[in-house]
Amino acid sequence: MIIAVDGPAASGKGTLAKNIARHFGIPFLDTGALYRATARDLLARGGDLQNADEAVKAAQNIDPDSLDDPHLRDPGIGEAASKVAPIADVRAALLDYQRRFANRPGGAVLDGRDIGTVVCPQADVKLFIKAAVEVRARRRFLELRQTDPAITEQQVLADLQKRDARDRSRVEAPLLAAEDAHLLDTTNLDIEGACRAAIELIETVLGAGGKTD
Numbered sequence: 001m002i003i004a005v006d007g008p009a010a011s012g013k014g015t016l017a018k019n020i021a022r023h024f025g026i027p028f029l030d031t032g033a034l035y036r037a038t039a040r041d042l043l044a045r046g047g048d049l050q051n052a053d054e055a056v057k058a059a060q061n062i063d064p065d066s067l068d069d070p071h072l073r074d075p076g077i078g079e080a081a082s083k084v085a086p087i088a089d090v091r092a093a094l095l096d097y098q099r100r101f102a103n104r105p106g107g108a109v110l111d112g113r114d115i116g117t118v119v120c121p122q123a124d125v126k127l128f129i130k131a132a133v134e135v136r137a138r139r140r141f142l143e144l145r146q147t148d149p150a151i152t153e154q155q156v157l158a159d160l161q162k163r164d165a166r167d168r169s170r171v172e173a174p175l176l177a178a179e180d181a182h183l184l185d186t187t188n189l190d191i192e193g194a195c196r197a198a199i200e201l202i203e204t205v206l207g208a209g210g211k212t213d
């Protein structure tokens with residue numbers, strides 16, 4: 001069973017996807033971490049984010065063990081990730097890893113921007129998570145403030161808006177709900193409520209004839 005969870009920055013899709021994976025007992029892949037790791041490794045080598053050859057090399061050489069590096073969550077790395085993400089060859093270099101993960105026996109949950117549209121168009125259930133940008137900024141601000149007391153909510157809001165605009169307007173695999181995705185608006189839901197709603201939605205879709213293996 002493959003579950004695709006897409007949505008804009010800080011929409012809560014990572015937390016939801018993790019909880020969905022735990023509920024169904026299947027593995028979870030944060031595909032944003034692949035783009036973040038590509039950017040991190042490129043910057044660590046003093047590379048140029050606009051240089052497609054260097055970016056592709058970084059994407060091809062990601063160490064999967066480095067994907068839980070807490071520095072991947074730094075806002076600067078998110079911003080840099082969205083600058084390497086439009087490069088078609090970078091996306092192609094990361095596709096195989098994502099598809100192999102998705103096609104494990106028993107299935108998987110993947111979260112990102114293009115899971116339902118490009119990575120797993122055959123997913124059994126596709127969710128597209130939405131939330132008002134001010135609410136997303138507030139949530140991300142509260143998270144980032146724990147490690148960066150100097151960060152401001154306004155700064156976080158501006159960063160999210162810039163990154164969403166970049167992700168939506170790119171030619172390759174833009175941030176977009178698949179036609180058969182189920183929209184879930186978490187603006188007025190807390191984490192528990194959002195997880196409950198997502199799991200109910202998935203169970204309804206599966207019960208209505210979705211595949212279960």
Ligand code: CDP
Nearest residue numbers: 009010031032033035081082085112113114
């Ligand atoms: O956690 P957050 O929503 O802030 O970001 P993320 O999911 O870690 O993704 C970071 C960046 O990677 C995004 O802004 C996209 O530019 C890129 N990305 C992508 O292009 N395709 C994906 N499937 C996942 C992330």
